[in-house]
Amino acid sequence: MTRNRLLVAALLAVPALAAGCSVGDGQPERGAAMVFAVGDCVSVPATTPADPEAARADKVSCTVDPSYTVGAIADGTGACPSAEYQHLPADVADPSTARLCLVPNLVADHCYELGMPAGMVELADCAARTDRGPGVLVQVTQRLDVRDRSACPAEIGHYAWPYPSPARTYCTRTVH
Template sequence: MFAIIGGVVVVLLVVVVIIGVVASKDTITDINDAKAGDCITVSGSSTAAKPKTVDCGSDTFNFVVAEKVDGGANCANEQYSQLTQEDKGKLCLVPNMQVDKCYQLAGPGGSITDFTEVECGAKPAEGGAQVVTVKNREDATEIDCTDGIPITFEKPTPLGYCLAVNNSTG
């Protein structure tokens, strides 16, 4: 009888461990867990940003990890957003934006957590943030952008956006 109970306990422990692994696979608490090509959302505050992996095709606004560099190193260009964890390095991130949607870009001194999808008529947050509309998106570093601002990324794969600044006052 004890052998049967012991066997059931072992099976239950294995199931609990598997559930724990599956439930936690979307949570990266350490930027060392992320690799180029992964997609993440970033929530929280500038001093306590919380990354979480998501499907790159998700309806939720996310970033694509372009590369990981040492904390003191720079990303490939200034267009990349950055998520740094002390003593663990820095993730260089590409916003995964969609055509005809609007996004608030963080202003000077802002945080990656300020970069969010918003309603197209939204008033920008304080501190120099801007709201932009994505007019065009191409899987290339050259983009047709005669009526906007071209923003391009080389890593993890070539991507370009044509952005129009919204002048809405809300």
């Protein structure tokens, strides 16, 4: 009988402990790994911070411009299923972010500066003609919900950015 009372007391304590473990704002504590799923939208810093823990993805609405859609999760070696995905290496991102294989979530007619690590984007002014440093300024001319490199113009300074999943192709032109 005493054993049953202990079991009941332990079972009643679990929900109380779980409720007491949450962080006040619902965000994980610094250093805690976020859990992401394929299809989640995330925001990632456009530049590489000195502290890899600062290069952390945060879940956001898919309407945030720019953001990324998690297209896949890297395998045990840290490799994405396709080289087309944007991917932050483990030496510049926290472990949960380094596992993400990302597809940019961009808007047609908007301009973005490609930052470092390669492929990380930041919203930019298309008319800005200032020295932007090592980044490249590109304009998304079309956003297509298919993976088709041939759907974009084959002109000098125009490029196709195809992604496998979610199927998406961006037609871009280099502004400067």
